[in-house]
Amino acid sequence: YRPSRRSSSQQKNLEGYVGFANLPNQVYRKSVKRGFEFTLMVVGESGLGKSTLINSLFLTDLYSPEYPGPSHRIKKTVQVEQSKVLVKEGGVQLLLTIVDTPGFGDAVDNSNCWQPVIDYIDNKFEDYLNAESRVNRRQMPDNRVQCCLYFIAPSGHGLKPLDIEFMKRLHEKVNIIPLIAKADTMTPEECQQFKRQIMREIQEHKIKIYEFPETDDEEEMKFIRKIKDRLPLAVVGSNTIIEVNGKRVRGRQYPWGVAEVENSEHCDFTILRNMLIRTHMQDLKDVTNNVHYENYRSRKLAAVTYNGVDNNKNKGQLTKSPLAQMEEERRDHVTKMKKMEQEMEQVFEMKVKEKLLKLRDSEAELQRRHEQMKKNLEAQHRELEEKRRQHEDERANWEAQQRIVEQQKLDLSRTLEKNKKKKIF
Amino acid sequence: TPYCGHCPSLDKNIRPLNLAGHVGFDSLPDQLVNKSICQGFCFNILCIGETGIGKSTLMDTLFNTNFENFESSHFEPQVKLRAQTYDLQESNVRLRLTVVNTVGFGDQMNKQESYQPVVDYIDRQFESYLQEELKIKRSLHNYHDSRVHACLYFISPSGHSLKSLDLVTMKKLDSKVNIIPVIAKADTISKSELHKFKIKIMSELVSNGVQIYQFPIDDETVAKVNTSMNGHLPFAVVGSTEEVMLGTKMVKARQYPWGIVQVENESHCDFMKLREMLICVNMEDLREQTHTRHYELYRRCKLEEMGFKDTDPECKPVSLQETYEAKRQEFLLELQRREDEMRQMFVQRVKEKEAELKEAERELQSRFEQLKRLHADEKATLEDKKKALEDDQVSFSKRRAAAQLLQGQSLTANGKKDKDRKK
Numbered sequence: 042y043r044p045s046r047r048s049s050s051q052q053k054n055l056e057g058y059v060g061f062a063n064l065p066n067q068v069y070r071k072s073v074k075r076g077f078e079f080t081l082m083v084v085g086e087s088g089l090g091k092s093t094l095i096n097s098l099f100l101t102d103l104y105s106p107e108y109p110g111p112s113h114r115i116k117k118t119v120q121v122e123q124s125k126v127l128v129k130e131g132g133v134q135l136l137l138t139i140v141d142t143p144g145f146g147d148a149v150d151n152s153n154c155w156q157p158v159i160d161y162i163d164n165k166f167e168d169y170l171n172a173e174s175r176v177n178r179r180q181m182p183d184n185r186v187q188c189c190l191y192f193i194a195p196s197g198h199g200l201k202p203l204d205i206e207f208m209k210r211l212h213e214k215v216n217i218i219p220l221i222a223k224a225d226t227m228t229p230e231e232c233q234q235f236k237r238q239i240m241r242e243i244q245e246h247k248i249k250i251y252e253f254p255e256t257d258d259e260e261e262m263k264f265i266r267k268i269k270d271r272l273p274l275a276v277v278g279s280n281t282i283i284e285v286n287g288k289r290v291r292g293r294q295y296p297w298g299v300a301e302v303e304n305s306e307h308c309d310f311t312i313l314r315n316m317l318i319r320t321h322m323q324d325l326k327d328v329t330n331n332v333h334y335e336n337y338r339s340r341k342l343a344a345v346t347y348n349g350v351d352n353n354k355n356k357g358q359l360t361k362s363p364l365a366q367m368e369e370e371r372r373d374h375v376t377k378m379k380k381m382e383q384e385m386e387q388v389f390e391m392k393v394k395e396k397l398l399k400l401r402d403s404e405a406e407l408q409r410r411h412e413q414m415k416k417n418l419e420a421q422h423r424e425l426e427e428k429r430r431q432h433e434d435e436r437a438n439w440e441a442q443q444r445i446v447e448q449q450k451l452d453l454s455r456t457l458e459k460n461k462k463k464k465i466f
Numbered sequence: 467t468p469y470c471g472h473c474p475s476l477d478k479n480i481r482p483l484n485l486a487g488h489v490g491f492d493s494l495p496d497q498l499v500n501k502s503i504c505q506g507f508c509f510n511i512l513c514i515g516e517t518g519i520g521k522s523t524l525m526d527t528l529f530n531t532n533f534e535n536f537e538s539s540h541f542e543p544q545v546k547l548r549a550q551t552y553d554l555q556e557s558n559v560r561l562r563l564t565v566v567n568t569v570g571f572g573d574q575m576n577k578q579e580s581y582q583p584v585v586d587y588i589d590r591q592f593e594s595y596l597q598e599e600l601k602i603k604r605s606l607h608n609y610h611d612s613r614v615h616a617c618l619y620f621i622s623p624s625g626h627s628l629k630s631l632d633l634v635t636m637k638k639l640d641s642k643v644n645i646i647p648v649i650a651k652a653d654t655i656s657k658s659e660l661h662k663f664k665i666k667i668m669s670e671l672v673s674n675g676v677q678i679y680q681f682p683i684d685d686e687t688v689a690k691v692n693t694s695m696n697g698h699l700p701f702a703v704v705g706s707t708e709e710v711m712l713g714t715k716m717v718k719a720r721q722y723p724w725g726i727v728q729v730e731n732e733s734h735c736d737f738m739k740l741r742e743m744l745i746c747v748n749m750e751d752l753r754e755q756t757h758t759r760h761y762e763l764y765r766r767c768k769l770e771e772m773g774f775k776d777t778d779p780e781c782k783p784v785s786l787q788e789t790y791e792a793k794r795q796e797f798l799l800e801l802q803r804r805e806d807e808m809r810q811m812f813v814q815r816v817k818e819k820e821a822e823l824k825e826a827e828r829e830l831q832s833r834f835e836q837l838k839r840l841h842a843d844e845k846a847t848l849e850d851k852k853k854a855l856e857d858d859q860v861s862f863s864k865r866r867a868a869a870q871l872l873q874g875q876s877l878t879a880n881g882k883k884d885k886d887r888k889k
Contacts, residue, residue, distance in 0.1 A: 131492030
């Protein structure tokens with residue numbers, strides 16, 4: 042319970058009176074004004090004396106003819122019922138809720154008879170979680186089950202399968218205090234053996250029953266170790282007051298004597314009462330709040346956040362709130378999208394380059410062919426020109442020749458004519 | 467301690483039971499107290515005031531110790547908050563005290579720059595706690611609570627009224643932190659002036675709607691002393707770590723030529739009242755108010771900002787899981803939408819580019835066609851010319867052949883004629 046030393050702090054000595062030594066008194070005063078709450082669950086087959094024990098523990102008639110205990114209510118199925126009472130002592134108010142489970146273990150087939158109990162505990166956790174999670178939070182009544190007294194029948198032979206099943210299923214949801222009921226049906230030796238057997242089986246099945254917290258106080262630790270040796274506590278309860286040696290005590294009258302409830306040589310009732318009410322009630326509440334409830338809550342929220350995917354492998358993720366988790370996921374997604382964008386951009390650029398290259402090649406090819414054809418045509422043109430020139434030259438020459446011949450012919454014919462004419466004369 | 471408001475023990479449906487003897491649950495407050503002593507306490511106090519007004523001295527005096535004090539100048543560019551944590555012990559009670567000092571407060575031109583860093587600091591501590599509270603795996607009972615439990619606001623002993631900076635700052639802070647205004651260096655004000663000053667300050671606070679911390683009067687055990695003290699607000703304090711010999715004792719005091727101001731003399735100043743109220747009587751209440759009022763307000767606003775509600779549009783209650791689930795759905799859809807958008811945009815670009823390139827291809831093609839036509843035309847012209855030349859050549863050869871024929875004929879005719887002549 043030491044607060045984490047996250048920020049570095051310096052030790053300083055006071056040079057005189059300050060007054061914060063009064064803080065505990067302030068806390069005391071405020072807690073009394075606020076009042077206290079406690080929810081105690083009692084589980085066990087009928088006839089084990091649960092109601093009687095409650096009445097003995099709280100020295101009252103929680104269960105009376107008016108408000109009958111679970112055994113007097115005939116139930117066919119296991120119910121979970123609660124009784125709320127307000128008790129006051131020494132100026133301290135306690136709102137006590139006793140949750141009992143009539144019908145538990147009484148059926149022929151008791152498989153699943155723990156389910157209503159589990160459901161009840163979970164429902165209370167859920168109520169608290171919802172109240173705690175509201176935007177507008179108001180006074181939150183705390184109905185979470187802070188302690189479960191589990192009654193073991195005094196068979197003397199060890200735990201029944203039902204006992205083991207029940208405790209295994211509930212030890213991580215609630216503080217379990219196993220009790221041996223009707224301890225006055227066993228001798229101290231039988232009781233001792235029975236206790237050892239039970240503790241062995243509890244260890245064997247790795248059942249985590251409620252453990253007393255370690256303290257620095259040596260005296261206290263000695264005391265706690267003594268109690269640990271006597272677990273599970275064997276109790277006797279009684280609604281009747283009997284006179285023994287001039288004293289009025291709660292007890293059970295037998296022909297051979299009186300089994301006194303508050304006699305620590307007769308049973309462990311006093312230890313139970315002292316531990317449950319006088320010394321460890323607050324711790325039971327704290328463990329419920331800091332351990333059992335937090336387990337429930339983190340499981341519930343992790344399921345919601347990860348939609349059932351088992352992300353518990355990456356334990357680190359659970360140390361963030363779901364919102365911070367989503368923020369991180371969003372950032373990751375942005376990075377992922379950037380990468381995707383880059384990749385797509387690259388592919389795009391590459392494809393465009395390819396296409397452009399192809400286009401350029403086509404253009405070059407086209408240009409080349411055009412040049413080629415142009416050259417070709419020009420060559421043909423020149424050839425034709427040459428041929429034409431040759432032809433023109435040839436013709437011109439021939440025509441010139443012809444003209445000469447014609448001229449000659451003409452001259453000749455003229456001369457002949459002339460001669461002819463001369464001859465005639 | 468878990469968030470637990472008042473227990474509904476006032477519920478009328480709950481039957482009271484009488485106890486036939488001593489059960490022993492009256493030890494519950496002791497059990498609670500023992501646990502908290504084991505765990506240790508924590509208290510965070512913020513001092514706001516101008517440079518040199520005596521914040522550090524007052525802290526040293528209040529807690530009877532010598533905290534690390536830094537000299538600061540008036541030329542800080544912006545207000546800084548300096549937090550230091552100390553582990554103190556008195557009797558069997560361990561206290562982790564964090565003292566936060568403002569450095570450079572009031573030295574800025576713009577008042578907003580003075581108070582904003584303070585508001586931000588307070589909000590940061592709330593945010594830090596809220597983040598822890600919202601985590602899936604959290605450890606609240608181990609968490610070092612850094613939220614500011616009390617804010618001592620140091621008022622300059624002008625004797626006249628509050629400065630506008632004071633009013634503006636306190637107004638900004640009154641819904642975030644328990645404000646306890648104190649008049650600093652009270653030994654510079656005369657008794658009558660002080661009385662008027664206090665009245666003026668309180669009335670200014672009221673008329674400006676500033677909610678300062680009231681010592682609680684709902685608990686009968688302390689109602690009387692708290693009510694009386696509420697009437698002395700704001701406390702006029704003097705701080706000093708110097709000791710002066712008074713009679714046979716050494717007392718904390720300030721020595722002037724005209725007398726000795728004793729810090730712990732109630733007729734000299736309200737230091738004792740401050741210490742009693744702040745530390746001895748109401749420290750726990752200050753912590754509680756911070757948690758149940760100021761923090762809850764911050765949390766509520768923050769969650770509403772983030773879109774959390776307690777009921778859905780049909781006014782049915784919504785659980786946290788449902789809200790988270792809905793948010794997660796929304797979130798995943800948004801991520802998907804963004805991805806789709808990006809892809810869409812890309813598809814668009816590709817389409818456009820493809821069209822561009824196709825257009826370029828087409829252009830090239832038409833150019834090609836054009837050139838082809840050009841060539842065809844030129845070729846045709848060339849062919850025509852060739853044909854013309856051929857025709858000319860043919861007709862020429864014909865002419866020539868004909869002429870030759872004629873000449874041959876005439877030659878033979880002329881030969882005959884000549885022959886005839888010669889005869």
